[in-house]
Amino acid sequence: MPDPFVTVERRPDGVALVRLDRPKANALSGAVLGQIFAAATELCDDPPGAVVLWGGRRIFAAGADIVELDGAGAGAVGANFTSALGALARVPRATIAAVNGYALGGGLELALACDFRVCAEDAKLGLPEVQLGVLPGGGGTQRLPRLIGSSRAKDLIMTGRHVPAGEAEAIGLVNRVVAPDEVLASALAWAAEFARGPLVAHGLAKWAIDRGLDGTLADGLATEQEAFAAVAGTEDASRGMASFAAHGPGKATFLGR
Numbered sequence: 423m424p425d426p427f428v429t430v431e432r433r434p435d436g437v438a439l440v441r442l443d444r445p446k447a448n449a450l451s452g453a454v455l456g457q458i459f460a461a462a463t464e465l466c467d468d469p470p471g472a473v474v475l476w477g478g479r480r481i482f483a484a485g486a487d488i489v490e491l492d493g494a495g496a497g498a499v500g501a502n503f504t505s506a507l508g509a510l511a512r513v514p515r516a517t518i519a520a521v522n523g524y525a526l527g528g529g530l531e532l533a534l535a536c537d538f539r540v541c542a543e544d545a546k547l548g549l550p551e552v553q554l555g556v557l558p559g560g561g562g563t564q565r566l567p568r569l570i571g572s573s574r575a576k577d578l579i580m581t582g583r584h585v586p587a588g589e590a591e592a593i594g595l596v597n598r599v600v601a602p603d604e605v606l607a608s609a610l611a612w613a614a615e616f617a618r619g620p621l622v623a624h625g626l627a628k629w630a631i632d633r634g635l636d637g638t639l640a641d642g643l644a645t646e647q648e649a650f651a652a653v654a655g656t657e658d659a660s661r662g663m664a665s666f667a668a669h670g671p672g673k674a675t676f677l678g679r
Contacts, residue, residue, distance in 0.1 A: 428457035436471025436617030437610055447484035448477045450528045455506040462509035469515050471617025474609045475536055476520040485527025503528060503560030507535040514625030516616040520609035521545050522602055531560035540609045541587050542602040550582035568635055570594050620658035621678035
């Protein structure tokens with residue numbers, strides 16, 4: 423059996439904590455990406471209430487394993503990233519990257535495959551591949567501009583500079599910035615809020631948003647109507663509407679079905 427670089431802890435509050443642990447810098451080797459793919463596939467097949475991805479208190483992930491890039495070649499490494507990060511992006515629940523230390527190159531691309539990002543005040547994020555004479559090959563040229571816009575994405579990708587936490591929050595690269603010792607707890611608390619919500623609606627909303635970004639507005643609106651019709655028949659929708667009628671907004675409790 424390979425070393426367990428990626429573990430999944432399903433917590434009583436419905437949150438799944440995915441822990442990345444490959445000393446010293448959580449380099450994303452083929453083995454690590456394979457384990458991320460396996461963990462994400464498990465979470466797709468049996469979704470929790472929400473997911474937190476954490477690389478530990480020192481570093482989130484330093485990026486691709488350069489030794490493998492030299493050996494296996496860019497095509498193989500890129501395919502591993504596409505498979506693993508694509509599986510993570512498909513998890514039909516809210517996913518939160520909890521970033522301590524550095525999230526660079528493939529490490530930032532891993533965080534970009536999540537829906538949200540919480541990072542430490544002293545964290546640094548970036549896509550420094552250009553400094554090696556190459557470009558991001560794990561989704562960075564596609565997910566980053568969709569998140570922060572094409573001009574800002576070109577700045578980060580074509581300079582390769584490290585972005586401090588404050589700037590990352592200002593440009594929408596991360597959602598929340600907290601003290602380093604509070605990163606995991608903040609992400610878990612946020613995830614627990616999602617886990618108490620209408621989970622089918624979360625999954626369908628995520629699917630509609632992501633699918634809509636890949637097509638025309640007309641296609642996206644059709645996708646939205648499909649999702650809206652599907653969620654309207656859920657038990658949570660019935661509970662939410664009944665609660666609204668009886669007690670007003672924001673008072674419903676959901677069962678996740």
